[in-house]
Amino acid sequence: MKATFRIQRFDPTKDKKPYYREYQVELDPTDRVLDGLNQIKWYQDGSLTFRRSCAHGVCGSDAMRINGANGLACKVLMRDVGEKVTIEPILGLPVIKDLIVDMEPFFAQYRSVMPYLVNDEVPPDGRERIQSIEERERFDDTTKCILCAACTTACPSFWANDQFVGPAAIVNAHRFIFDSRDRAARERLDILNSKTGVWRCRTIYNCTVACPREIQITKAIGEVKQAILYGETTS
Amino acid sequence: MNHVHNFDAIVVGGGGAGLMAALHLTRGGAKAAVLTKLYPSRSHTGAAQGGIGAALGNLEEDHPEWHAFDTVKGSDYLGDQDAIEIMCNDAPEVILELEHMGLPFSRTEDGRIAQRRFGGHSHHFGEGPVRRSCYAADRTGHMILQTLYQQCIKNNVTFFDEYQVVDVIFSEGRCAGVVAYRIQTGEIHIFRAKAVIFTTGGHGRIFAVTSNAHAFTGDGPAMLFRRGIPLEDMEFYQFHPTGIAKLGILITEGVRGEGGVLRNHDGERFMERYAPTMKDLASRDVVSRAIYMEIREGRGINGNRWVHLDATHLGREVVETKLPDITDFCRTYLGIDPAVDPIPVAPTAHYAMGGIPTDVDGRVVIDDWKTIVPGLYAAGECACVSVHGANRLGTNSLLDLVVFGRRAGRHMAEFCKQADLAPLPADAADATRETFDRLFSGEGSETPAQIREELQTVMMDHVGVFREQAGLELAVEKVRELKERYTRIRVQDQSRVFNTDVLEAWELGNLLDVAEVTAVSALNRTESRGAHSREDYPKRNDEEWLKHTLAYRTEDGGIELRYKPVIITKFEPKERVY
Numbered sequence: 001m002k003a004t005f006r007i008q009r010f011d012p013t014k015d016k017k018p019y020y021r022e023y024q025v026e027l028d029p030t031d032r033v034l035d036g037l038n039q040i041k042w043y044q045d046g047s048l049t050f051r052r053s054c055a056h057g058v059c060g061s062d063a064m065r066i067n068g069a070n071g072l073a074c075k076v077l078m079r080d081v082g083e084k085v086t087i088e089p090i091l092g093l094p095v096i097k098d099l100i101v102d103m104e105p106f107f108a109q110y111r112s113v114m115p116y117l118v119n120d121e122v123p124p125d126g127r128e129r130i131q132s133i134e135e136r137e138r139f140d141d142t143t144k145c146i147l148c149a150a151c152t153t154a155c156p157s158f159w160a161n162d163q164f165v166g167p168a169a170i171v172n173a174h175r176f177i178f179d180s181r182d183r184a185a186r187e188r189l190d191i192l193n194s195k196t197g198v199w200r201c202r203t204i205y206n207c208t209v210a211c212p213r214e215i216q217i218t219k220a221i222g223e224v225k226q227a228i229l230y231g232e233t234t235s
Numbered sequence: 236m237n238h239v240h241n242f243d244a245i246v247v248g249g250g251g252a253g254l255m256a257a258l259h260l261t262r263g264g265a266k267a268a269v270l271t272k273l274y275p276s277r278s279h280t281g282a283a284q285g286g287i288g289a290a291l292g293n294l295e296e297d298h299p300e301w302h303a304f305d306t307v308k309g310s311d312y313l314g315d316q317d318a319i320e321i322m323c324n325d326a327p328e329v330i331l332e333l334e335h336m337g338l339p340f341s342r343t344e345d346g347r348i349a350q351r352r353f354g355g356h357s358h359h360f361g362e363g364p365v366r367r368s369c370y371a372a373d374r375t376g377h378m379i380l381q382t383l384y385q386q387c388i389k390n391n392v393t394f395f396d397e398y399q400v401v402d403v404i405f406s407e408g409r410c411a412g413v414v415a416y417r418i419q420t421g422e423i424h425i426f427r428a429k430a431v432i433f434t435t436g437g438h439g440r441i442f443a444v445t446s447n448a449h450a451f452t453g454d455g456p457a458m459l460f461r462r463g464i465p466l467e468d469m470e471f472y473q474f475h476p477t478g479i480a481k482l483g484i485l486i487t488e489g490v491r492g493e494g495g496v497l498r499n500h501d502g503e504r505f506m507e508r509y510a511p512t513m514k515d516l517a518s519r520d521v522v523s524r525a526i527y528m529e530i531r532e533g534r535g536i537n538g539n540r541w542v543h544l545d546a547t548h549l550g551r552e553v554v555e556t557k558l559p560d561i562t563d564f565c566r567t568y569l570g571i572d573p574a575v576d577p578i579p580v581a582p583t584a585h586y587a588m589g590g591i592p593t594d595v596d597g598r599v600v601i602d603d604w605k606t607i608v609p610g611l612y613a614a615g616e617c618a619c620v621s622v623h624g625a626n627r628l629g630t631n632s633l634l635d636l637v638v639f640g641r642r643a644g645r646h647m648a649e650f651c652k653q654a655d656l657a658p659l660p661a662d663a664a665d666a667t668r669e670t671f672d673r674l675f676s677g678e679g680s681e682t683p684a685q686i687r688e689e690l691q692t693v694m695m696d697h698v699g700v701f702r703e704q705a706g707l708e709l710a711v712e713k714v715r716e717l718k719e720r721y722t723r724i725r726v727q728d729q730s731r732v733f734n735t736d737v738l739e740a741w742e743l744g745n746l747l748d749v750a751e752v753t754a755v756s757a758l759n760r761t762e763s764r765g766a767h768s769r770e771d772y773p774k775r776n777d778e779e780w781l782k783h784t785l786a787y788r789t790e791d792g793g794i795e796l797r798y799k800p801v802i803i804t805k806f807e808p809k810e811r812v813y
Contacts (some may be wrong), residue, residue: 002323012732013729042682049733049736053277054277054281054448057564058374058560059282061273061277076569077567103396116337116389124334127331129335132346133344144377158445167602180345
């Protein structure tokens with residue numbers, strides 16, 4: 001298929017504001033959007049700039065707006081976007097160049113929710129901590145996060161106020177709050193009960209739709225809200 | 236103007252080996268920083284799927300000694316047995332360390348770490364498959380990477396994200412630090428350190444079809460090679476039997492570990508002919524060759540260059556709960572449901588057994604006399620300890636990076652206590668500046684993408700699963716032609732802000748260097764061993780070739796090959812049958 005890519009471009013060393021440029025590429029319907037971007041970069045315009053690494057949806061580098069919807073360029077196929085595709089950077093983070101945004105504010109929010117296991121007790125027999133299949137299942141969904149920022153940058157509450165910790169950080173807090181081995185659920189819930197925490201979520205579900213890992217994000221945020229209100233964490 | 240930073244230790248690369256080293260450096264009291272060209276969570280460790288091997292014996296009897304035997308046999312007796320014993324003995328403890336850090340392993344009925352079968356792993360020294368692979372569904376690497384990154388945040392490890400390390404600094408016979416290109420600004424930064432560890436991963440991008448990330452361009456090995464450090468056993472490159480046909484995306488061996496089987500066009504479970512005992516769970520080199528033979532003899536699916544991986548008899552429950560990411564990949568990229576449809580697969584370039592030679596504490600060793608360069612370390616896929624020899628077993632790569640990342644980190648922390656900073660040469664960044672000036676100002680007609688494509692094609696065709704003299708000679712010649720053309724490339728993007736055009740051009744230089752070493756080492760080794768399969772020399776030849784290759788760069792830019800002996804402790808070489 002002959003595809004037309006309309007791509008938002010911006011180089012701060014020479015452009016005052018972003019503009020769009022069009023490219024024609026010959027692709028197969030089963031090619032990834034990323035394949036199209038690579039074809040353009042490699043054989044037409046080397047200055048086109050985007051992040052990418054694994055190219056199969058597990059590293060989280062290439063989140064971008066594809067025909068207006070957040071997704072990973074390596075996980076969206078051409079047959080699903082058609083012959084005309086518009087590519088723009090994800091929203092709500094400062095654009096550095098072309099499709100590259102500054103990820104630092106996003107990672108700062110991630111770090112703010114204590115995204116690590118807290119438990120200093122040594123297991124009695126020096127072996128692994130015992131965790132039942134059911135206890136492990138309780139937080140399975142939120143372990144899948146690859147920190148691509150597709151969810152947070154699809155969230156209108158985040159667009160309105162970038163101090164909002166955002167869905168991705170809440171997902172990563174959820175992953176520990178509901179882990180039977182963790183001992184810091186209360187501290188995380190206090191962090192998320194603040195003015196920039198979970199209550200800025202208005203249950204719009206954009207995050208859930210945007211997640212390339214199909215994490216039930218709105219559900220996870222709801223569980224965190226419940227835990228703040230009713231105090232139950234590991235069930 | 237140079238930006239100069241001082242640390243006790245620098246970790247180059249933010250994957251599993253690097254983060255494990257950084258954690259243990261920090262715990263050991265060293266002031267350490269991780270430099271990565273990506274963000275740590277983007278590292279390719281996260282793409283590992285099936286599991287990490289350790290003789291925990293949670294589901295059936297198992298012993299580190301059995302694990303060591305399987306690893307030695309898997310290596311086709313080229314692995315160094317002292318290092319293999321250390322790895323297999325450390326394995327249970329390091330798995331527990333990961334669990335205590337919070338790694339969400341899948342669990343057994345009684346709440347212990349779940350384990351499953353994997354290729355080449357056996358009980359009683361080869362009698363039959365054993366459940367040794369500890370796993371977290373089919374995203375074990377993702378969980379390891381996330382867990383280690385989380386712990387680094389907890390322990391306040393310093394990160395320099397999106398800094399491309401481009402050179403290593405030596406002074407007075409010691410490692411004095413590294414030179415880095417800050418991607419966002421194009422600035423050159425110098426990082427002085429008492430100790431530096433390279434954990435830069437693999438170089439699968441020298442091949443046309445690979446499971447490897449775009450980022451896997453052999454940066455660490457190439458940088459050190461250009462500075463006079465040898466590369467060990469580079470001819471041994473693993474092709475994973477089951478990549479998605481044409482795309483190369485990895486389909487974990489865990490599919491076969493859970494009971495999936497390979498079938499040819501006739502529906503025959505052909506591995507029964509090639510490996511009567513282990514069948515579909517024979518080691519990867521054996522299975523990849525079998526698939527190539529089936530395709531060559533016309534038994535690919537509908538005459539195509541792939542066979543089927545059949546998991547349809549496992550039931551939806553097993554497929555969806557134990558292999559959820561595989562299910563997702565099949566749906567996304569093939570439009571099929573693996574619980575109902577067989578998966579079209581073919582071998583994909585996957586893992587470098589060779590790399591920067593190290594001892595069991597990660598110290599870089601530059602000859603066969605155990606000579607080290609003080610302060611220089613390497614671990615993970617870019618290193619060659621050598622625990623994988625001529626062929627790596629599944630689950631041993633994740634194990635390698637946590638075991639030797641940890642050992643190196645600990646050793647470095649001790650080293651830093653007694654070492655001081657080596658003096659910084661005045662011209663430390665000059666070579667880097669020249670390199671980038673040359674890349675930016677090149678006005679030739681060659682494009683990096685065209686050279687890279689030709690390189691990947693010739694390596695895939697002639698330095699792949701099967702090799703022979705004429706093809707290897709052709710490949711060496713072609714790579715040298717491409718290196719010459721590389722001096723005439725042009726970089727289009729002249730911006731100093733986030734210039735991935737110039738970085739891809741720089742990475743291409745690394746691909747060319749490691750590809751040349753790979754092809755030259757393969758041409759010289761006139762035997763078949765593990766992943767190095769010579770059609771003109773089909774037998775293993777222990778008398779002449781039970782030895783490691785060391786490739787050095789000569790002053791005129793050529794390659795000199797030397798050799799060093801294999802360390803054998805318990806297991807005498809014998810014929811390898813699965």
